[in-house]
Amino acid sequence: MSGSDAVLSVRGLGKSYAAPVLDGVDLELAGGEVLALVGENGAGKSTLAQIIAGLVVPATGSMCLAGDDYRPANRPAAERAGVQIVLQELNVIPTLTIAENLFLHRLPRRAGVIRRGELRTRAREAMARVGLDRLSPDTLVGELGLGLQQMVEIARNLVDPCRVLILDEPTAMLTAREVDLLFVQVRRLKAEGVAVVFVSHRLEELAVIADRIAVLRGGRLVAIGPMANYSFGELVRLMAGRDLAEGPQRAVRTAGPPGLRLRDLTRGRAVRGVSLEVGRGEIVGLAGLVGSGRTELLRLIFGADHAESGEVWVGDPLRKVEIRFPWDAVAAGIALVTEDRKSEGLLAGEGVAANIALGNLAGISRPTPLGRAVNRTREHAMAARHVGALGIRCASTGQPVGELSGGNQQKVLLARWLEHDAAVYLLDEPSRGVDPAARADIHALMTGLAERGKALLVVSSDLRELMALCDRIAVLSKGRLVQVFDRDSWSADAILGAAFCPEDREDGAA
């Protein structure tokens, strides 16, 4: 690619939060091309897209747009420069019409009254650009299917002159027919000279639409070139990297009798007929892409969502349990350490002790005529025991958990469940946002639980983590359990290949 026809070029882009998420990325984008951006979860795709769209300010590096220096301070600034992004979640307002959605940021008006005629005319023009010309601009967006809502979202981004359009996982919610419709419009934009960045997990779709592909791994650009030059296998290998194969080895544990059995667990399209057994003293990993149904599966087992069908068996001996609510699961000896600690786990303003005690108050209280009174001495003694055992760093057992680091927050949440002494532990991204030292502690803790005969089911987007910890790894794709790997037979390539499994979309109704 020569510099002259590049619409956008980036040099040495970098960004780090706890750890570097983007590290010295160079990229050039030509007008009229579709560039696919792929990588594992957490490889830096979204960060790169958000930097280009002005949502995130890079720590290092520079960008050039049509030859001029380009450093947008925020999204509106990027939009004024002609760089638009369509985010994964829809930002349309369902209770307004298509026309109103398209021009929400500057409705044509006279003395505050909307000029309906002009709005309609301009909306029709914008809709024609994305092939929505068969719809009335007065249609409520809420009445449209998700695919058409997505098209409205895209049309809204094209109302203003656009030179670079970034689509972040645009097909995640679309049916095959809607994807086709989207591709027609992407090709039309391409013909108009717009540079399109297409972020996706779906290699089979990228093969159809992309001209070039860029692969990110650990925040670095590891490959870029014409789409036709790469096979799926090669791409998967590039995304996974080689260092993956050599995980730290450890002794193979012998799993005891099953501690958890799932039969045909199903909920909508999120989880479809998953059957799995986890042995006592076994750690089973759940791998898969974002949206493959991993978190949803854990929530179903725990009763946080209702399963439409299927069975959960736990206990010794194994028996079928009816789990309608989380407290049913807790009573059956199941614990869930949630992915989102802040909103679904901890009481941020409350102290370490109160957070560990939540759900464990029965053991540290005594009955009185006015209700069970909490023994605060025992509460803090209980907390102090866990603080010592897990190495939780806090000023006191009364310090609000919101003030602790991510790793220490996670340990507080784990302590709550250790106090329960559950038989089955479901852990969702247990080391996300956790510093390396605390991560090692948490891994040791999980291994310890397995050695004490607990059954562990662990979701992680970090394949290295799963391969280091687990005895088996089950791979989910689009809500289905596609394959289970044993420790002696797995490889990163095979696991990723299964996760990316280019299975047909059955909702396509082709």
Added chain:
Amino acid sequence: MSTRPVKSRRPLGQSALGLIGALVVMIILFSLLSRHFFSARTFTTIANEIPDLLVMSVGMTFVLVIGGIDLSVGSMLAFTGSVISVAALQWGWPPLAAAAVGLVAAAAGGAVTGLICVAWRVPSFIVSLGMLEVARGLAYRLTDSRTAYVGASFDWLGNPWAFGITPAFVAAIAIAGFAQWILTRTVFGRHATAIGTNEKAVRLAGVDPRPCQVAIFAGSAALAGLAAVFQISRLEAADPNAGVGMELQAIAAAVIGGTSLMGGRGSIVSTVLGALVIAVLEAGLAQVGATEPTKRIITGAVIVGAVILDRYRARGIPG
């Protein structure tokens, strides 16, 4: 990872101290404005009238702590009064039995509010708004829309032992004391605070929030019923129009005391002080000869001002 606490935590004392300071300022101000204010008679008036608002505000504090609101307590007061009048006059029950059936009826009404909230996940604002109408309507039904003269059988509750200290006043203070203990020291109180802070986290910790929620609405209504008993002891009658707008006074008392309308934060001690602020303000404004419109304007301004001040105390910045 942010090191700032998401929610401010203050020791109870600090919030209470501010309110006591505000009370002292108000008392000095009214004493300067009116020679008669700082007197035994003013104190007697306040001590006589405050128990109704106090017990109702205690119930409201629990409701607010779990992130709910109960708009029906004023009507619930009238409903309870009418049940008591029917039991005492039509059925000829002894006073204590009549009061008991009134309280049970109130608690049942509150439980219905709570059950509807948790069963259909309807906001308590809506359900209690409906209950506000239903309870008022029932009160009119039961009394044929007339004030029912119950007689002097409850007088002992409102007869002062000394200095205007009545059994009702002592009972209200004792209830507030128990309530503070329940809120801060029991499993029930812990769960209530946790539900108001983050209900999702409570559910995912394996704790069923629903019994606690229903019990709090039942308790709030029962305390409104107790306020009705106090009122009957003073007025010797059950008025189906009693308690109109009192739910707003109870909310104001809790909010002046620093209870968060978002849930998760509240203190009974501060609510008691908040109720005192309202009572002192009312008595003081009456003493200085303020007209009804003036009283309302000033009371309204004080409620909003108190909450703004509380914000400053909590974080040092408004917003």
